[in-house]
Structure formats: structure tokens, C-alpha cells
Amino acid sequence: MNLEKRNKIDNRILAGDGLRTYDKVKKTGKLCSAGFWARSQPNMNYIATTGHCYDSASPFYLYSLNSTTEIGEMPVYFLEPIDFGLINIDIKKFQPIPSVRNTDSERYKELFIEDVILASNNGAHLCFSGIRSHVKCGYVAALNGFTSNGEYFRDNIFIVNLRNIAGDSGGPIFNYKNFTHVSLNGIVQGGLDDFDDNINGITVVTTISSILNEIEDLEVVTTS
Known part of the structure; x- marks a missing residue:
């Protein structure tokens, strides 16, 4: 099996994919969905989702039936006047689509x-x-x-x-x-x-x- 090819497929992120947090102490988490790939200057890449998905106790993971892979933190989030957040993403490790x-x-x-x-x-x-x-x-x-x-x-x-x-x-x-x-x-x-x-x-x-x-x-x- 070509491990490089397999990892590349596992690390693709599409709008509609699952995003999950997990608090290891409380053993609880939140499940949300990816909204879209966003960019800002200077060349910062994000996955957009709702702000109420933010969890101070956990980073976000790419969630599917087959794997759970850590993506990153949500440095920007709003609970009003809009419900929105941005998750940092390293495009050297992940391929947003x-x-x-x-x-x-x-x-x-x-x-x-x-x-x-x-x-x-x-x-x-x-x-x-x-x-x-x-x-x-x-x-x-x-x-x-x-x-x-x-x-x-x-x-x-x-x-x-x-x-x-x-x-x-x-x-x-x-x-x-x-x-x-x-x-x-x-x-x-x-x-x-x-x-x-x-x-x-x-x-x-x-x-x-x-x-x-x-x-x-x-x-x-x-x-x-």
C-alpha cells in the first residue's frame, strides 16, 4: 500500500466534513461540520464553521467513520452578532478542498x-x-x-x-x-x-x- 497516497486522501477536508472536539478530562466533546475553506493575508488558511463549536479545552479534529485527526485551534470565533469561527489549518499537513x-x-x-x-x-x-x-x-x-x-x-x-x-x-x-x-x-x-x-x-x-x-x-x- 502506498502510505503517502493514503495519508493524502485521509487529510483532505471538504465542506460538510465532520469537526470534533474532545475534552480528555470530562470525556466529552462537540461535533460540528466544516463550512468552507477560507484565507486571509498573509496567506493564512482556515476551515470555517460556527462559533458555538468552540471548545477552550480541546483543539479540533477531522472526524469521520474511519479516522480522527487533529487539525488545530479556533483562534477567531463569534457568538454574536453572528455565530461563526475559524479553525487554523496547516496546508502542509492538510489539503482543504x-x-x-x-x-x-x-x-x-x-x-x-x-x-x-x-x-x-x-x-x-x-x-x-x-x-x-x-x-x-x-x-x-x-x-x-x-x-x-x-x-x-x-x-x-x-x-x-x-x-x-x-x-x-x-x-x-x-x-x-x-x-x-x-x-x-x-x-x-x-x-x-x-x-x-x-x-x-x-x-x-x-x-x-x-x-x-x-x-x-x-x-x-x-x-x-
């Missing part, structure tokens, strides 16, 4: 992130990719919303009629341009489920525009 993981598809396992756009109207068809749910799709129910839990206030969000599962937070929200290329709209902040029928729910989305407005000089890496 500007693509969305599409695990359940037989033909299109990776969806190339071609550009970044805003969700512009109610009823728009959008999808997300997460470590727990894989790729699911729904429709925009509301634009220009906000959330508040009594502790944190977050605005510049929109709502999609789509059920997500704990662990999907941070995953990319996108729309299809064709079978293989997508546009990035934001990341999953969280949501509410209707457990009576196990299908319906709402997903709260942190918009890509609010992320780029909050963090100066941050760039989403795309294929174009």
Missing part, C-alpha cells in the same frame, strides 16, 4: 464551490451538507431575520424549511448551478425540528455576507 461533500450520490461525490452569492428571495431552493444529514434540500421561508436566546442576539440570518441534526451546524448552505457546481450562500447556524413526523423543521442560516462583513480581508476559496 473548495468542494461540498455529497456522500450519498453515486455519480457526484463532490460539488465544486464555484462562487459566493446571496439568497435573494423567499421560496429559493437551497441545500446543505452536514456530517450527520449529508446533503438535504429545502426552500427559503424568510429573509433578513434574527434570533435571540436571552444571552446572544444574532441578526442577518435567513430561514430554510429544512431539518438538520445536531452535528450539522457549520455545514455549507448552497444552491446548485448544475449537477457538479454550486454557489455558497452561508453556513448552518442551527435549527428546530418537528419530531412528530421526523421530516419537517427549520434551519437557521448565517449569511455569507455577514461573515465577510464581520471579518476584514477574509476570502472564501472557490474553484473559479
Whole structure:
């Protein structure tokens, strides 16, 4: 077996992959999903996800059914006015990919992130990719919303009629341009489920525009 080739495959990180923390003392951790590959000057590389995934007691690990590999720390995170964080990544050890993981598809396992756009109207068809749910799709129910839990206030969000599962937070929200290329709209902040029928729910989305407005000089890496 070619060990160099195997390690290169294991260390690829796509949007929708799993990110996990683990507190060795408490033996607990958090599971979230990768949102996208981001860069800032001078040539700093990050994996973006939600800020509530931050864990002061643990670095982040690339999580899958086959391996758990340490990535790095989250030096930048916000809990308001947006829910967002950046994980440091060493591209000498890991290969971030500007693509969305599409695990359940037989033909299109990776969806190339071609550009970044805003969700512009109610009823728009959008999808997300997460470590727990894989790729699911729904429709925009509301634009220009906000959330508040009594502790944190977050605005510049929109709502999609789509059920997500704990662990999907941070995953990319996108729309299809064709079978293989997508546009990035934001990341999953969280949501509410209707457990009576196990299908319906709402997903709260942190918009890509609010992320780029909050963090100066941050760039989403795309294929174009």
C-alpha cells in the first residue's frame, strides 16, 4: 500500500466534513461540520464553521467513520452578532478542498464551490451538507431575520424549511448551478425540528455576507 497516497486522501477536508472536539478530562466533546475553506493575508488558511463549536479545552479534529485527526485551534470565533469561527489549518499537513461533500450520490461525490452569492428571495431552493444529514434540500421561508436566546442576539440570518441534526451546524448552505457546481450562500447556524413526523423543521442560516462583513480581508476559496 502506498502510505503517502493514503495519508493524502485521509487529510483532505471538504465542506460538510465532520469537526470534533474532545475534552480528555470530562470525556466529552462537540461535533460540528466544516463550512468552507477560507484565507486571509498573509496567506493564512482556515476551515470555517460556527462559533458555538468552540471548545477552550480541546483543539479540533477531522472526524469521520474511519479516522480522527487533529487539525488545530479556533483562534477567531463569534457568538454574536453572528455565530461563526475559524479553525487554523496547516496546508502542509492538510489539503482543504473548495468542494461540498455529497456522500450519498453515486455519480457526484463532490460539488465544486464555484462562487459566493446571496439568497435573494423567499421560496429559493437551497441545500446543505452536514456530517450527520449529508446533503438535504429545502426552500427559503424568510429573509433578513434574527434570533435571540436571552444571552446572544444574532441578526442577518435567513430561514430554510429544512431539518438538520445536531452535528450539522457549520455545514455549507448552497444552491446548485448544475449537477457538479454550486454557489455558497452561508453556513448552518442551527435549527428546530418537528419530531412528530421526523421530516419537517427549520434551519437557521448565517449569511455569507455577514461573515465577510464581520471579518476584514477574509476570502472564501472557490474553484473559479
